[in-house]
Amino acid sequence: MSRIADIAAALAGYDPKALSVDGVQAFLAELVAPAILRERERVPLFEALGRVLAEDVVSPFNVPPHDNSAMDGFAFDGAVLDTPSSGFVSLRVAGTAFAGTARHGALTRGDALKIMTGAVMPAGFDTVVPQEFCTVDGDTVRFPANALRPGDNRRFAGEDLRQGLPALLQGERLTPAGLGLLASLGQAEAPVLRRLRVAYFSTGDEILSLGEPPREGAVYDSNRYTVFGLLTRLGCQVVDLGMVRDDPAALADALTDAAERADAIITSGGVSVGEADHTRAVMKQLGDMAFWRVAMRPGRPMAVGLIPRSSAGDAHEGAAVLFGLPGNPVAVMVTFLAFVRPALLRLMGCNAANAAPPPMLRARSVAPIRKKPGRTEYQRGRVTCLPGALPEVRIAGNQGSGVLSSMVEGNGLVVLHHAQGSVAPGDEVDVMMFDGVV
Template identity: 50%
Template structure:
């Protein structure tokens, strides 16, 4: 692995967020190139459409038909032969020969002096290539229509066969995280099942003697473990198979055993806590024994300490592949921020997705924000809209890494770049929406 723990850059300096993100992408790419990943043909499965939401498409979906399958009307109106527009008369009158409905085509043909009443989606009758919207016509007896020649051109308001999608053309490209609209598109092509990458198996655990499960009473100095539940929610957004390894004590032997057991079952292991430099933080020590890991300080707030790397296969274990590892901070907000910034994209990449980075937009800050250059900050905020319709954003209040309520109240991050300084009220700032991500 190129990004080894012996690399002094990764061990001693604080990486920029973009540098850390790039290093993770490179390592995941190396892992995929080694084989045995979800992109291998052995890790592709077929699922029905009702089970395909949020799965990652493994092969291009080729259309078995032209869409539309035949020329049809783009709107309700009257279909006719467009050559009748080649006249010097300002008004044109056509007699109505019949009606064409969606699913009930008109079987006959019509002359140049005739038209057909036609509904949206109905097949264009023989001899017709143009549709005039109903509201552009006048009729006094329902037997003819009159309209002004200058209102349209020959061929207008007609959808051509194969105009949207031609037979054997990719309808959905491999690597797509399938959305509801994609399932509808596949169904419209008569396709009942899709080939997708199998779900990643992701193990999670929390480390710390102070942590308690939800069914335990709190004694002095202890806290309930919230990180695993945040991670479960985040991972469910990605439709992966979750392996909950529970809480592990601050003990090197317990931690090592937990890592070995998790790596035997999972493609990815995510731990929270134990990645700082405290006396009871053993993650780095265990990782150096079991794998090849860059132990990082990242120039960001919150989420400065984070470990990332590979756990090597353990002899005589059932999983012969390497396991991707993320050691996230212990603070609840920092866990979610680092997942959002680093883990989410890596899981999508490892799972076969081509679009892995979350989209950004901008909004106007309602208040001033203090910011020191030299680190990237992720402020929890609420996106709104001003009276003039412009998007505005305001912080949720205190931005401490342990204040989980700031995440619960927020609907977006305000992302302040590495070199940015203080933000004045009225400045435009980058934001990333939570919906669909967190």
């Protein structure tokens, strides 16, 4: 039995003619599991943004390396806060401590040390009073005893990172904060997995490449550039194979070439059952394939499978994972976000948390939305934040699957789940926000 058939047999309720969104996601999780990248390299931090860590990064020392002040003020022994009878504390200022330099010399319980943010806390001193609470007269500082408690405004050694413990985990994608964290550990390079190679092409005799003159009945290929943007934003190494005509031999050559050059392949168009849609037949001839009608809108037709390669690689036993997406521009984006993006993140080596779909934002619908239970719908919406209340969302523009302008107008997808019915004004809905994804 083929791997596709094995996965299908293990999924409860699997029906390729009416597969739920959850069923697609479960299927893809199984399909890509053996194909996760293993090949490693080390790259400078300036080149590591968005890369996936190949191993845990263990902190070689405490961060911060010493107890230090959380603000500008005066450090002192917090025990003196228990003793004042007048309601005020008066201490002798014994010197100044600056960040980046160590101060030496004995201090007594009645002393205070003027201290700057980040400066080392002297031995025996555990509290810092902010300078705005203080009155200074010569070498004496005075402040209200009830302005703070012992231990306030002190950062502890190892409060951020503890020596010997993981600072970042294998499978995490490096964010700007992650780069800064590695730099705080003195790491000039990051141990990462190589970039995932993804080949893609558009299909169809009705599409024009940029630079071709207009032709009646033809449209310019937008999917090629949309998919390029989505893959680049994801951090993939993109292999652009351009546009392929509806010719079986050309399609077979393109898929074979893509499998040799990439870990994954994305096509747009040609996965329905039209007479001119040769892509479906060629895919089936070349690889182990599944063809679905997904219970979703937009994006009903979809194909997934494995295209073998003759050369050995570090992905799925010499096969490239194929995602055959619909041809309509919005359907391409929706199926990519709902299915392909999480699968590619797993292929890249991301752990479960980093490969999960983006969190949903909860918002109130401004207007009614018609919806029948039995399929998942993704409608383009525009979310507006309101002070002291849930955000509001309104449907953005024409919701046709070929209307790409509504993806530009919207800032998220209103996700109407499989069992959900129509939405009334004021009802709460889930929104998959575009920021950082699209």
